[in-house]
Amino acid sequence: MKFAATAQSPYGIKCDCLVEFVNKNGINAIAKDTPTAVTQAINHLRQQGDLSESAHARMVYPEGEASAKRILVVPVEFELKANSPAHTTGKHLSGIASTIAKAISDYPVKDLVIHFDDRFMHSAPLSDQDGVRDAQVFTAALLNAVYKSDAFKGKETQDKNKKKLKSLPGLAKVTLATQDAELKDVKQGLVQGEAVGLGMITARNLGDAPPNICNPQYFTAEAKKLVKKHPKLTVKVLGEKELKALGAGAYLAVTQGSANPPQLITMEYKGGKASDKPICFVGKGLTFDSGGISIKPGAGMDEMKYDMCGAGSVMGVMQAAAELKLPINIVGAIAAAENMPASNATRPGDIVTTMSGQTVEILNTDAEGRLVLCDTLTYVQDKFKPQVVINMATLTGACIVALGHHTAAVMGNTPELTQELQELSLKVNDPIWELPLWSEYTDDLKSPFADIPNIAGGRGAGTIIAGCYLQKFIKDVPWAHLDIAGVAWNSGAAKGATGRPVHLLMQYLFKQLDTKPASDKAAGPAVRKRKPAARKTTAKK
Numbered sequence: 001m002k003f004a005a006t007a008q009s010p011y012g013i014k015c016d017c018l019v020e021f022v023n024k025n026g027i028n029a030i031a032k033d034t035p036t037a038v039t040q041a042i043n044h045l046r047q048q049g050d051l052s053e054s055a056h057a058r059m060v061y062p063e064g065e066a067s068a069k070r071i072l073v074v075p076v077e078f079e080l081k082a083n084s085p086a087h088t089t090g091k092h093l094s095g096i097a098s099t100i101a102k103a104i105s106d107y108p109v110k111d112l113v114i115h116f117d118d119r120f121m122h123s124a125p126l127s128d129q130d131g132v133r134d135a136q137v138f139t140a141a142l143l144n145a146v147y148k149s150d151a152f153k154g155k156e157t158q159d160k161n162k163k164k165l166k167s168l169p170g171l172a173k174v175t176l177a178t179q180d181a182e183l184k185d186v187k188q189g190l191v192q193g194e195a196v197g198l199g200m201i202t203a204r205n206l207g208d209a210p211p212n213i214c215n216p217q218y219f220t221a222e223a224k225k226l227v228k229k230h231p232k233l234t235v236k237v238l239g240e241k242e243l244k245a246l247g248a249g250a251y252l253a254v255t256q257g258s259a260n261p262p263q264l265i266t267m268e269y270k271g272g273k274a275s276d277k278p279i280c281f282v283g284k285g286l287t288f289d290s291g292g293i294s295i296k297p298g299a300g301m302d303e304m305k306y307d308m309c310g311a312g313s314v315m316g317v318m319q320a321a322a323e324l325k326l327p328i329n330i331v332g333a334i335a336a337a338e339n340m341p342a343s344n345a346t347r348p349g350d351i352v353t354t355m356s357g358q359t360v361e362i363l364n365t366d367a368e369g370r371l372v373l374c375d376t377l378t379y380v381q382d383k384f385k386p387q388v389v390i391n392m393a394t395l396t397g398a399c400i401v402a403l404g405h406h407t408a409a410v411m412g413n414t415p416e417l418t419q420e421l422q423e424l425s426l427k428v429n430d431p432i433w434e435l436p437l438w439s440e441y442t443d444d445l446k447s448p449f450a451d452i453p454n455i456a457g458g459r460g461a462g463t464i465i466a467g468c469y470l471q472k473f474i475k476d477v478p479w480a481h482l483d484i485a486g487v488a489w490n491s492g493a494a495k496g497a498t499g500r501p502v503h504l505l506m507q508y509l510f511k512q513l514d515t516k517p518a519s520d521k522a523a524g525p526a527v528r529k530r531k532p533a534a535r536k537t538t539a540k541k
């Protein structure tokens with residue numbers, strides 16, 4: 001699927017379908033040059049009363065001369081109020097992308113032109129108008145809304161789907177038709193959004209892959225495949241032997257009951273200067289978490305194949321950053337392991353020595369994410385001397401109790417970092433919210449025998465306690481921990497990985513490039529804010 005942006009009038013481009021946004025009165029408030037054929041088709045819809053506020057999208061056929069075979073009329077009513085939460089605009093744009101994807105899915109639309117004018121898509125106050133972000137969020141969302149994998153269906157089903165594709169060819173080209181003043185921003189957002197969207201799809205595919213296939217070795221193979229494609233990427237894998245030699249006692253305690261040995265995978269992307277300290281991402285990669293001897297209940301246990309979604313997001317980000325050739329140094333670390341019960345598995349009560357030297361009493365083998373992460377965090381800090389460390393983990397069920405499935409939790413040791421991440425997350429509708437790592441919570445991590453236990457004695461604040469545990473392994477570096485347990489996948493009928501928080505992490509990288517001193521700035525795409533002055537007033541018809 002190809003994306004393009006143009007300042008050409010959308011009414012002059014030949015296509016299978018043109019997307020027009022209208023308000024609830026059926027009026028396209030932007031275009032001055034709407035051809036009669038299009039206006040008439042929209043008017044017709046309105047006269048029939050088919051453009052009510054609850055209408056989603058309507059496919060109509062232009063009467064008379066038009067460059068588009070069909071017109072998808074999408075009513076949008078959107079008003080940003082002073083007290084609207086900061087992710088409102090991104091949510092709106094993602095919603096429009098899903099609406100479009102759904103509406104065209106029954107039609108043989110290969111070539112789609114979207115009359116992309118964010119003045120109409122959000123009649124927002126100027127302060128929130130950011131053309132780069134809008135095109136970026138829209139593009140990533142559209143890619144993800146259209147994508148569906150049948151990789152694990154049987155041959156017969158796959159063949160059937162292929163046949164269907166012949167009669168109903170999927171989207172091949174999407175053109176965002178904007179205007180001169182916006183073109184540069186829209187182009188930039190589109191390039192970023194495409195890389196982000198594909199990175200999210202990589203994370204989704206890894207998440208959805210079954211645990212008998214997607215095991216730690218599979219992650220190694222995928223990392224090696226990715227590295228082969230990009231000259232600035234390298235990979236190093238530590239197996240059981242190497243982890244033993246490094247003294248990763250906590251990591252090994254998780255994986256010792258599994259027939260699939262652990263893989264600590266580090267990918268280095270060198271797009272910046274050799275002297276630039278890297279930004280380091282660390283992902284929890286439990287390809288299956290049975291709980292170990294503290295075994296989980298059976299219902300829904302299959303969803304613990306998703307316990308590697310932190311690692312999946314690292315793969316997605318490394319891919320997107322390399323694809324965009326970002327002028328920045330990045331390390332992506334994946335703590336891949338499987339947590340299984342066995343006669344040689346770790347017992348509750350076992351005490352192990354971590355790579356940091358601290359000893360841990362493992363009171364619950366199901367609190368395993370923090371065990372693989374603590375050694376991985378020690379390793380990346382020592383080895384790469386990063387400027388910042390951000391880890392992603394489906395770490396605690398308690399996070400779902402606290403924030404549900406909309407919002408991930410962020411914790412950390414540097415308020416500027418956690419706040420920056422929170423703000424960026426809302427901009428791209430990949431929301432996170434901060435929880436405090438105060439000493440009152442840390443004090444709960446006491447063991448009579450070892451330096452620390454892996455779970456606290458009390459019952460509350462499970463997400464924060466896990467964050468406090470990780471913090472014990474952070475030295476002198478800005479660090480943020482994202483607990484993505486509630487947002488990494490959807491359950492129920494629409495079960496599937498979401499690709500979160502790839503978008504947030506990419507936005508963080510774009511922001512770092514944007515705020516570098518000018519002399520340092522390379523050609524790579526960055527985030528720019530549109531100057532309000534460049535904006536023409538909305539033409540009312």
Ligand code: BES
Pocket residue numbers: 289291307364366367368369394395396397398455462485486
């Ligand atoms: N991977 C789970 C957390 C999880 C559970 C994520 C459900 C998403 C949905 C993690 O390894 C775990 O089992 N955590 C325990 C910690 C507890 C033993 C302190 C939990 O949340 O129950």
Ligand code: MN
Pocket residue numbers: 289291365366367368369
């Ligand atoms: Mn667990």
Ligand code: ZN
Pocket residue numbers: 286289307366368369394395
């Ligand atoms: Zn887990």
